[in-house]
Amino acid sequence: MLARLISLTVAISLGAALPAVADGPMRWIGRAEIAGELTREQAQLMRMRSIFAPEKVPARKVASGEYSSRFCATMMVREAVSMLDSFTDADRAEVLSYIGDRDAPRSAAALANNYQTEHFSFEWGTYGLTEIDGSEAQDLDEDGIPDIIERWASYFEHSYKIFKDTVGFSAAKLTSKIRIVIANTTPEYTLGEGTFGVTYGTLPPMIAVNNHFNFESYNAINDDPEGALIGLMKVTAAHEFFHVFHFIWMPEGWDQESDDWWIEASSVWFEEQPFDYVNDYVNFWFNSDDAWIATGEYKGLPVSRDSSEYYSGVYERGIFPIYIDEHLGGPQHVRAIWELIEGGNPTILGALAEHAATLGFDDITELIRGFFSANATMDYEEGGRFPVAVPDSTIDIATGTAQPGPEYLGARFRRESGDTGQYRVKLAAASPATWGMGLVAKRDNYSIVLGGVEPDGLITVDMDNVRQSDILYGVPIFLDPGGSSSDYTLQETAPWDTKTPPGGVTGATTAPIVEGVQVDWTYPANAVGAVILYNKEGSPFWKSRTILNPIHSAAIRGLMAESLYNFEIIAYDDRGNEATPYAFQATSGVSKPAFDPSPPQSTGGGGGGSTGGGGSSSSSDFLGLGGCFIESLM
Template sequence: MSIGSDILKPNNTLGFLLKGLTVVSLLSTGSYGDISALENLALSIFAPDRTSPARRQGKFVKCLTPIVSSVKFYEPYLSRNAKIALSSLFSRPQLPKSYLSRSGLFRVHYTTEGSDAVPTEDKDKDGIPDFVQEVASALDSAYVLEVEILGYPEPVKDGGAGGDDAWDVYLHDLGHLSTYGFTNPERRIGNSSTSYIEMDNDFQDPVFPTKGLDAIHITAAHEFFHMIHYTYYGRSGWEWWMEISSTWMEDVAYDDVNDYYNYLSFFFGHPEVPLNRYDGSHEYGASVFAHFLEERFGRDIIRRMWEEIGRRQSTSLRIWEKVFPGGWRDVMGEFALWNYFTGKRARPDFYEEGENYPEVRTEEHTSLPDSGQGSLPYLASVYHRFLPRGGSMDFFLSLQEPGVWKGWFVSDGEWWPAGTGESRMEGEEEVTWIGAVGVTEGNYGYRYLASYEASAGDTTGTSQQLAEFPLPNPFLPEEGKLVVRFHLDEPGKVSMEIYTILGRQIWKHEEEFPPGDGKLSWNGRNSEGKPVASGIYIYLLRYGGRSRKGKIALVR
């Protein structure tokens, strides 16, 4: 593709944030002033001699597909000097030798001379470097997994641009770019784009977290998935999800490599950042979102998300609202809960590899009374832990626009859903509030107040519990109902909710009661009237902003 070609057309938004440089909504606003940020960033990586030392890219970035994609699709708005300096991105590398993989699907281009030379070891004496054959074999394996087993479509063929109809992969030195590789979109065909892959020529550079054969394997799986992405959506706008899902695909293909562990701290250290941020670090740590989706809903959900992108041809996050069971709000709420149970807090009910993940950043409050407020952007979460070590406490929480939030309280190894709007909790000596925003735009406020319970410490007064413990516990449905008794000082609505141990609501009943003693009961069936299985469940009783919770054992 020549410089100045209009074959690739940009979409209406570009959300690119790398090294603190932001380029947003260039076409939708009609203002192209921020395109210089994209130019400077691309030049700092691909033509550092054209930028000042202060702007030169220095950190390792796992995959440069996002910036290559942005440069290619916004090429019409680049300055003439930038187009000239970045000309290598608009034409294929020229390498003298090539090898067709055993499947005939991939042509690997390489050289054995100069700075781009591949390792020349050839143990089988067939005239083809073993390194090249390893790359070809890894690509063939990626095709079998991603297309034949997982059911993704083949990438679009490029019409012989690399010499024949095989998909092309170019091996040259990328260590100086501090990246494993990237996939370069080339020509639009309908809603798709053709593309080719560029990978490092030896994977031995000190900057690489993973080296050698493992790096070959994960990069092949990662970049081939990008080629598939361009089949679904041949424009710019989904770069963050491309990186999340390709990093996840590496682990599907090579579960024992775990290169994504190297980036998890960028996500777990900043849960307050929107999920769709990409800055060269966050998106790779956020690949844990795809792991959550797979483990919670099954592996096919990732493909269904890409199919929806292909069907809608939109970059709106709202297109997945019906793909996710319960929509964004429920998914973000559960995701936030799973992210709490990692590291030393890991439990078998959550991430399979959770004990190897870092613990999410949590703001701790050790002195009462304590009050505060904050705000949280879309598709993000926040964690506040209150552990005053001075007796039981009262806790009050108020959420702006409660319909966008999904939250939890965690205490002493138990967790239960936080209320919406205003919530009040009594009698806990330690509690963590987890809040997640499950909408796709905006910022939303919250405030909290924690103080010692009236009956604790040197204070005076009494605190009456909302309800007694449920009886019987363990609960045998064949012998009767589970009953929770309570006392109300004023008339009001009381609700009783039953949740699975993973926080999924299976039953709820609300009823108006006069002042005095009352009771609610559960017969061991879900909201559809079907018997639930034996196991541990969470009950939650709510009244006037107050709540009582606990675990019950159901035995059949």
């Protein structure tokens, strides 16, 4: 029945009208369950209706410009599966009608119309085909293939090309074309209002996409110059295509309750690879109802179903694989983690630990410390577009009194400014446990990141020379998997003897990469990190990236292709003392393979149920239900 299930997603518009409270149904259902107004079974049935039958849930149209919140429903569905025996007969039958084994309809013969490309087979029925905005389907080039089909074909084929040729993933295990079905054009395949797409665990692989995305209860917000609905088509194609390989890669023993967040987070990362300019994340990262981004307390990476945001936070955690890409040396590091999973490592934390060891880390704790320290200032290529954490205090890093700690693999943030000279902050946990502490000094156009990890929760971080213009961030991070964090305090203490600044980096080398430069260097003794400053020759504007030892390589991307750039690398020690900059120039690599909006060359099909060009005519060997970007909007 649900042998393997990747991810469903529910996008809930803010303020849905169930009770007279401005709130979404998923949160209303959760509150009602906690209050005893709904039993566990009733609440779970309501969630299934919200995902698969939104017409059974009252809706309201969201106001213009209002961001929407997305919920990953994989865990909700798995929870429903685990409790099937506790439903009444009628409710069990309804739940199974949503999530049960639908082998028969998914194995149906090819639909009436078919369009084949090199790697995909597109099928649609005899009614209901529309443009993505819901208007009548067009064929402006009069080639017999609807324009909407040709658009989908170009977006999927471009995603495949970037996946294989630019990011370097292997498609060797994909032994057939991927079947793309346009839902709601035939009785066999239907998707409800608010559902973008779903990836099924079938052989051959199959993805169903909705016949339109112009949902009444959803505001499409992104940066696509062709329009937000077109942008949603692009990222849906990339996101769902990446999920096809998750079915192929996931080993036996994959921990569904603690590791599915990585599937969704890395799919958000992959959206940026073929369609970097769409920036679909602006919709869900700027949702004011998302506590992980919008408040001072960053919840932990959702490694447990018990996490308070396991349902709703997996998309926002897309920033974590982006950190791995940009701060460990390039997209090949995300690929390497998936290769470890494919090779048999059944947990994401296990794969992370294995990869961290190859990079010279003792374990993943320093990796996580670097991640949250980078988030204090959003030290990313597109960090200026990312929402920043709201600190608990903007006046003082010191807490004065004990403060509640964050969740496992989570952090809190505090900020102050106006200090000069020596500075020391001490983290003291109320009870012994593994904690990390980041002290980040934000300067004019770069950041210095200091800190450490200690198993007893007592950490002191020093800076020898704080500048008056520095903005300081204190970032306590809970890293002990053994339980919930205790209270903590942050205290400023007395000065100390200063250190001599380290020597500069040596042996810096560069190599052109696609729209960027790969930079490698050798640290001087006692250096704990390095700042890379770069600008295009002739430009007064500089950007930066802070890299922590033992990482000694950075993929600086997002540059103008085949252009000369100035670079400076500034090493610094554990007191924040900076070395003399190492300056050099380098030329960026060629442009990323351009997205070709013209229809991919047909390899057969075109109508009447044709399966020419070697395309599959059915989806057989049912493995389970999966997918993402299933948005039920209320």
